Amino acid sequence: MRALILCCLVFIIQGCKNLPVDQAVQVGARPYYLIDNMPDGPLKQQLAACGNGPFYKTDFVIGHRGAPMQFPEHSKESYLAAARMGAGVLECDVAFTKDKQLVCRHSQCDLHTTTNILAIPELAAKCSQPFTPAKEGQPAQAKCCTSDITQAEFLTLKAKMDGANPYAKTVAEYMQGTPSWRTDLYANSGTIMTHQQSIELFKSLGVKMTPELKSPQVSMPFNGFSQQDYAQKMLDEYRDLGVNSQDVYPQSFNLEDVKYWLNNHPEFASNSIYLDGRDEQADFDAMDETTWQPSMQALYNDGVRIIAPPMWMLLSLDESGKIVPSLYAIKAKQAGLNIITWSLERSGPLNNGGGYYYQSIASVIKQDGQMMKVVDVLAKQVGVMAIFSDWPATLTYYASCMQYPASES
Numbered sequence: 430m431r432a433l434i435l436c437c438l439v440f441i442i443q444g445c446k447n448l449p450v451d452q453a454v455q456v457g458a459r460p461y462y463l464i465d466n467m468p469d470g471p472l473k474q475q476l477a478a479c480g481n482g483p484f485y486k487t488d489f490v491i492g493h494r495g496a497p498m499q500f501p502e503h504s505k506e507s508y509l510a511a512a513r514m515g516a517g518v519l520e521c522d523v524a525f526t527k528d529k530q531l532v533c534r535h536s537q538c539d540l541h542t543t544t545n546i547l548a549i550p551e552l553a554a555k556c557s558q559p560f561t562p563a564k565e566g567q568p569a570q571a572k573c574c575t576s577d578i579t580q581a582e583f584l585t586l587k588a589k590m591d592g593a594n595p596y597a598k599t600v601a602e603y604m605q606g607t608p609s610w611r612t613d614l615y616a617n618s619g620t621i622m623t624h625q626q627s628i629e630l631f632k633s634l635g636v637k638m639t640p641e642l643k644s645p646q647v648s649m650p651f652n653g654f655s656q657q658d659y660a661q662k663m664l665d666e667y668r669d670l671g672v673n674s675q676d677v678y679p680q681s682f683n684l685e686d687v688k689y690w691l692n693n694h695p696e697f698a699s700n701s702i703y704l705d706g707r708d709e710q711a712d713f714d715a716m717d718e719t720t721w722q723p724s725m726q727a728l729y730n731d732g733v734r735i736i737a738p739p740m741w742m743l744l745s746l747d748e749s750g751k752i753v754p755s756l757y758a759i760k761a762k763q764a765g766l767n768i769i770t771w772s773l774e775r776s777g778p779l780n781n782g783g784g785y786y787y788q789s790i791a792s793v794i795k796q797d798g799q800m801m802k803v804v805d806v807l808a809k810q811v812g813v814m815a816i817f818s819d820w821p822a823t824l825t826y827y828a829s830c831m832q833y834p835a836s837e838s
Contacts, residue, residue: 454484454515460826466798472805473798479830484515486836488637489808490824492516493772493817494535499612501588501619502543503533508622508630510615515825517836518637518678518815521627523663525645529654530580531624531662535591537646540573542593544586544621547571547600552582560600568595569603576647580623588619610777624663628670636836638667639678641704642686660686664694675700680737682706684723691732698732702769705738715742715757715789725764735814736761737769741789743811744803750793752802758811770807771817773800773824801827 461480467473495507496514508519521533538557540546547553547560558572571593575583590613592606607613622630624640631638642663649656660681667677674694680702681687690701707713707721714720715738728736738757745755761768776783779799782791787803804827807813818824 453513454486454825454829455513456482456484456515456822456826459820460823463798463801463823464826466796467801468796468798472802476801476827476830479826482829484825484829486512486515486517486636487825487828487833488517488836489815489828489833490514490516490821491518491520491639491769491815491817492821493775493819494520494522496820497591498774498819500615501590502535503622503627504588504619505622505626505630506615506619507588508627508634511821512634512636514820514822515829516636516818516821518639519627519631519634520639520641520817521622521624522641522643523624524575524643525651525654525659526575526578526580526583528579529652529662531666532575532580532583533622533624533627534575534643537576537643538572538574539591540575540577540586541571541603542606543591544573544588544619545604546573546578546586547604549585552578552585553600555582560603562598562603563596569593569597571603574646576645576651584621584623586621588616588621589613590616608777625666625670628666628672632670632672637676637678638672639680639702640667641680642683644683656683656686657689660689661693664690664697678702678735680704684733687733688731699734701733702735702737703728703733705736705742708739708742715755716745718756718760721757721760725760725766729764729766733766735767735769737771740770740773740786740803740807740816743768743770743807743813744787744790746790746793752790752793752806754806754811755789762812768811768813769815769817770811770813773804773816773818774820 464476492511494502496510500507500510522535523531524534524537525531555577556573557577560571563569590607594603594606597603642660674696678700679690682704687701687703691698712720743755743758745753747753776786779794779797783794787794816824
C-alpha cells in the first residue's frame with residue numbers, strides 16, 4: 430500500500446513538472462458566476478457546457494495593466510496573475526522618470542494613487558504637489574509624477590490598488606481609496622517594474638507585449654528629451670532585449686506617435702495601435718461619421734492598421750433593444766481596419782447600467798452576466814481581434830469555449 434501511494438505521488442509530481450504551460454491556465458470562479466448570472470438562452474447553454482475546459486492562453490485576451498481588478502496595476506504580481514489566467518498579451522503603460530528612464534505606470538502623474546510614495550517622506554517631498562488634507566469642502570489633493578523622481582527612487586516604491594480618499598485628513602486615510610468592489614487582499618507588496626523589467630518578465634512568461642506610450646504631463650522636450658526621443662526609446666528597449674517585432678503591439682492615443690512608428694519602424698507597422706480617445710472631444714459623435722477627423726479611410730491611408738476605441742463606441746441597440754455593432758464598428762471594418770477594444774471588467778457591478786464602458790447600451794444592461802453577451806457581440810459581430818480586460822479569466826473562458834487559436838508565444 431505504501432509503495433502504491435509512493436508511486437502515485439511520484440506520478441503526480443512528475444506529471445506536474447511536465448504539464449505544458451497552456452494546460453496550467455486557471456480561470457477561477459468568476460467566469461462561472463457570470464455565466465450563472467446570464468439570462469437563459471443558447472449562449473448561456475453553450476458557455477455552461479464548457480465548464481470542464483480545457484482552458485488555454487490566447488492572443489484574444491490582453492491583460493489590461495495585468496489583472497488590476499484584484500492586483501495592483503502594473504505590478505509584477507498583477508502581470509503574473511494575468512498570465513496564469515490565460516492572457517496571451519500583457520500591457521506596460523510607459524512613462525519616464527526624472528532621469529529619462531522608462532517605467533510601467535498608467536499615467537505619468539498617478540504615483541500618489543497607485544503607489545506608497547506619500548508614505549515615504551523623503552520622496553513625498555519631491556512630488557509636484559504635496560499632500561494637502563481635505564478641509565472646508567475642498568477635497569484632499571496630491572500629485573506625484575514619475576518625472577519627479579529617478580528610476581532608482583521609483584524602484585523603492587510599492588504598488589498599491591489605484592485609488593484615493595478625497596475626504597482624507599491624513600496621508601494614511603488618503604491612501605485608503607480602493608473601490609469597494611475591488612480588494613486590498615493582494616495589495617500589501619506590489620512589486621513596481623521598469624519597462625525593461627516588464628519585457629524580461631513577459632519574455633519569461635511566453636506572452637506578447639503591448640506597451641502604451643503615455644502622454645507626457647510635463648512640457649516636452651523634457652530636459653532635452655523630445656516626444657520622438659520618447660517614442661523611439663520605447664521601441665529601442667524591445668530591440669535591445671531581442672524581442673521579435675511581431676510580438677510587440679505599440680500603442681498611443683497620440684496619432685503622431687503612431688505615424689512616427691509607421692514611418693521610422695516599418696517592422697512594427699502592422700502591429701501599431703491607434704488608441705481612439707476622440708470621445709473626449711466636444712464635437713465628436715460616435716454615431717456621426719462626419720465628426721470623425723480623421724476618417725476611418727484616412728487613418729487606413731496613413732498606414733494605420735489597428736484602431737482601439739472603448740467598448741461602448743463599438744456597440745449600439747437596434748429597434749428591439751438588441752445589442753448590435755455600432756456605425757463606428759461597421760465603418761472601421763469597411764475601411765480595412767482591425768479592431769481591439771478596452772476595457773472589460775473595469776466597471777464593477779453592472780446592475781446600474783455599467784457606466785462609461787457600456788454607455789451606448791446602458792438602457793439594457795441590468796446584470797453582471799450580460800458581460801458575456803457583450804463579449805460575444807464584440808467577438809462574433811464586430812469581429813474584434815482582441816479585448817483588454819482587468820480580469821483576463823473572463824475572456825479566457827470565452828475564448829477557450831469558442832475554440833480561439835492558442836497563443837503561439
